[in-house]
Amino acid sequence: xxxxxxxxxxxxxxxxxxxxxQEERMKRLREEAARLFxxxxxxxxxxQQLVERAVSYNAKLRCxxxxxxxxxxxxxxxxxxxxYTLFAADGSQIDPDRHAAVEFGxxxxxxxxxxxxCGETPQEHVVSKLMFYDELHTxxxxxxxxxxxALMRDMAERQELATLAQSEEPPVLTxxxxxxxxxxxxxxxxxxxxxxxxxxxVLETLADLGAATAGYVDKPRGDLLIRLLELVHLEQNxxxxxxxxxxxxxxxxDAALFAGLLQPGERSAVFGxxxxxxxxxxxxxxxxxxxxxxxxxxxPYLSRVEIPKWVAENERLxxxxxxxxVAQSAQVGVRAYPYILHRAHEIALITYSEREQLESMILxxxxxxxxxxxxxxxxxxxxxxxxS
Amino acid sequence: MAIAEQAEQGIHIGRLLHASTAGCVVGCRVSQSxxxxxxxxxxxxxxxxxxxxxxxxxxxxxxxxxxxxxxTAENVPDDVIMDNRVxxxxxxxxxxxxxxxxxxxxxxxxxxxxxxxxxxxxxxxEPVSACGFSSxxxxxxxxxxxxxEDLPIGELLAAHIRLxxxxxxxxxETHWASDAVQELIxxxxxDYPTLMxxxxxxxxxxxx
Numbered sequence: 001x002x003x004x005x006x007x008x009x010x011x012x013x014x015x016x017x018x019x020x021x022q023e024e025r026m027k028r029l030r031e032e033a034a035r036l037f038x039x040x041x042x043x044x045x046x047x048q049q050l051v052e053r054a055v056s057y058n059a060k061l062r063c064x065x066x067x068x069x070x071x072x073x074x075x076x077x078x079x080x081x082x083x084y085t086l087f088a089a090d091g092s093q094i095d096p097d098r099h100a101a102v103e104f105g106x107x108x109x110x111x112x113x114x115x116x117x118c119g120e121t122p123q124e125h126v127v128s129k130l131m132f133y134d135e136l137h138t139x140x141x142x143x144x145x146x147x148x149x150a151l152m153r154d155m156a157e158r159q160e161l162a163t164l165a166q167s168e169e170p171p172v173l174t175x176x177x178x179x180x181x182x183x184x185x186x187x188x189x190x191x192x193x194x195x196x197x198x199x200x201x202v203l204e205t206l207a208d209l210g211a212a213t214a215g216y217v218d219k220p221r222g223d224l225l226i227r228l229l230e231l232v233h234l235e236q237n238x239x240x241x242x243x244x245x246x247x248x249x250x251x252x253x254d255a256a257l258f259a260g261l262l263q264p265g266e267r268s269a270v271f272g273x274x275x276x277x278x279x280x281x282x283x284x285x286x287x288x289x290x291x292x293x294x295x296x297x298x299x300p301y302l303s304r305v306e307i308p309k310w311v312a313e314n315e316r317l318x319x320x321x322x323x324x325x326v327a328q329s330a331q332v333g334v335r336a337y338p339y340i341l342h343r344a345h346e347i348a349l350i351t352y353s354e355r356e357q358l359e360s361m362i363l364x365x366x367x368x369x370x371x372x373x374x375x376x377x378x379x380x381x382x383x384x385x386x387x388s
Numbered sequence: 389m390a391i392a393e394q395a396e397q398g399i400h401i402g403r404l405l406h407a408s409t410a411g412c413v414v415g416c417r418v419s420q421s422x423x424x425x426x427x428x429x430x431x432x433x434x435x436x437x438x439x440x441x442x443x444x445x446x447x448x449x450x451x452x453x454x455x456x457x458x459x460t461a462e463n464v465p466d467d468v469i470m471d472n473r474v475x476x477x478x479x480x481x482x483x484x485x486x487x488x489x490x491x492x493x494x495x496x497x498x499x500x501x502x503x504x505x506x507x508x509x510x511x512x513x514e515p516v517s518a519c520g521f522s523s524x525x526x527x528x529x530x531x532x533x534x535x536x537e538d539l540p541i542g543e544l545l546a547a548h549i550r551l552x553x554x555x556x557x558x559x560x561e562t563h564w565a566s567d568a569v570q571e572l573i574x575x576x577x578x579d580y581p582t583l584m585x586x587x588x589x590x591x592x593x594x595x596x
Contacts, residue, residue, distance in 0.1 A: 121475070343471065346454075
């Protein structure tokens with residue numbers, strides 16, 4: 001059956017009627033948040049103490065923490081140094097599917113290495129890992145889910161980056177798409193805890209190398225800074241005990257604060273992250289972030305960049321990261337996004353036809369070995385024959 | 389040593405994407421500086437002693453979404469250009485019209501008995517081999533070009549004769565081009581519009 005467009009239309013019209021009121025409400029919230037942002041911009045100690053008090057009420061509190069710069073400090077686009085090595089990794093995955101003729105999983109990691117300005121052709125690396133039998137199951141015997149495979153993929157990306165970075169002369173930048181802060185979900189599960197330990201090892205390797213590593217978040221919806229300002233609002237209304245539970249600025253993102261503040265090429269101040277993942281990312285691995293305007297004059301376009309503390313504290317690495325991300329984003333024209341990350345995605349992508357090819361190869365091998373092979377579930381068979 | 393075996397020692401231009409008896413399309417990377425010219429003779433060595441000759445009639449460069457986006461950037465760095473030309477999966481497509489073949493070193497200006505297969509390699513014809521093919525018989529391979537009505541026949545023949553004439557002249561054969569033009573005039577004597585188009589293109593190519 002197609003969508004019941006009549007029902008959908010009624011709901012869309014109802015939503016449309018609410019839109020002007022909603023927009024007005026969001027505008028008021030943005031203005032209030034922006035007022036607190038400016039008012040407390042230099043009150044770093046006050047805000048840090050506020051976060052500490054709020055955490056005493058809510059240990060699972062998640063928000064930004066001031067680092068070393070005023071909240072509304074902006075840093076202009078620095079000059080890009082002439083010689084450095086830039087890596088980007090991305091991954092794609094095949095989740096085990098109990099409806100398929102054969103159960104298998106796959107993680108494909110694509111890495112690209114650039115040495116800008118040196119006239120070298122960029123180098124591509126692809127690492128494909130297939131998973132069979134016991135590798136497909138969790139500790140409690142279930143089939144690996146999408147989230148666990150995604151975590152394995154994220155880990156594989158970073159492990160490959162750390163391995164490749166070891167054979168390079170500094171300075172080296174390594175980029176991945178999305179936050180560095182993995183493991184927000186699933187803490188306590190054996191698979192996650194094991195991977196968290198491995199992730200710490202990878203980050204320690206990169207820190208020892210003095211390599212910059214960053215997670216690039218395109219079109220960020222993050223509200224960690226807004227959540228910090230909510231604490232101010234709650235305290236002013238004597239409701240700090242409800243920190244993280246009452247959300248006075250819900251629906252506003254950090255980007256709303258920076259869209260009018262950051263000029264093209266500028267970055268925001270660096271902020272720390274208060275999160276339950278603090279137990280994983282301790283000391284020099286502590287996660288931080290900043291916003292970056294990779295857009296053009298009149299067309300701001302913000303990204304959020306997550307970095308570990310050892311990068312945040314290293315002026316040269318910060319300068320290089322800032323300048324290279326802006327340069328990379330400018331290379332794809334008006335749709336600003338780091339070229340190297342897009343290429344890593346292209347390299348890593350497993351297409352549907354490639355997935356089918358892998359499945360055929362596996363089935364052929366099983367038949368060659370004289371093993372009984374399974375067949376696709378009836379449900380899947382029928383799904384693939386549905387009318388569109 | 390057979391011609392096919394000699395060719396295998398050279399540097400191939402690209403590999404076959406698809407083919408029929410009449411022609412084929414070959415893919416190659418954009419960065420290769422040895423991409424032959426429009427109108428050049430090429431060959432596809434197959435099994436021992438058998439190779440197909442063809443004329444390049446089209447060189448096509450595919451675009452994709454990323455390239456379309458990159459052209460909007462103010463500056464495209466050299467490494468991005470090289471990345472797109474060397475690494476990305478967007479080959480130059482070279483279309484080849486089959487004009488003959490050789491078997492046990494005997495040249496035939498006829499369509500090949502069997503087309504090449506996927507991923508067979510395409511090689512440029514070196515001057516000796518090009519002269520050997522184009523001077524065999526009496527320009528019989530021209531009829532394959534003249535039959536291909538969808539192609540820019542005049543431009544293709546003019547480009548081919550200009551290139552081949554250089555090879556023949558280098559070997560002291562000064563009459564090859566005029567013999568070729570005379571043959572075209574005979575072949576096209578009943579097709580005045582095509583003859584005029586061919587002669588006009590030959591004049592532009594400096595072949596009188």
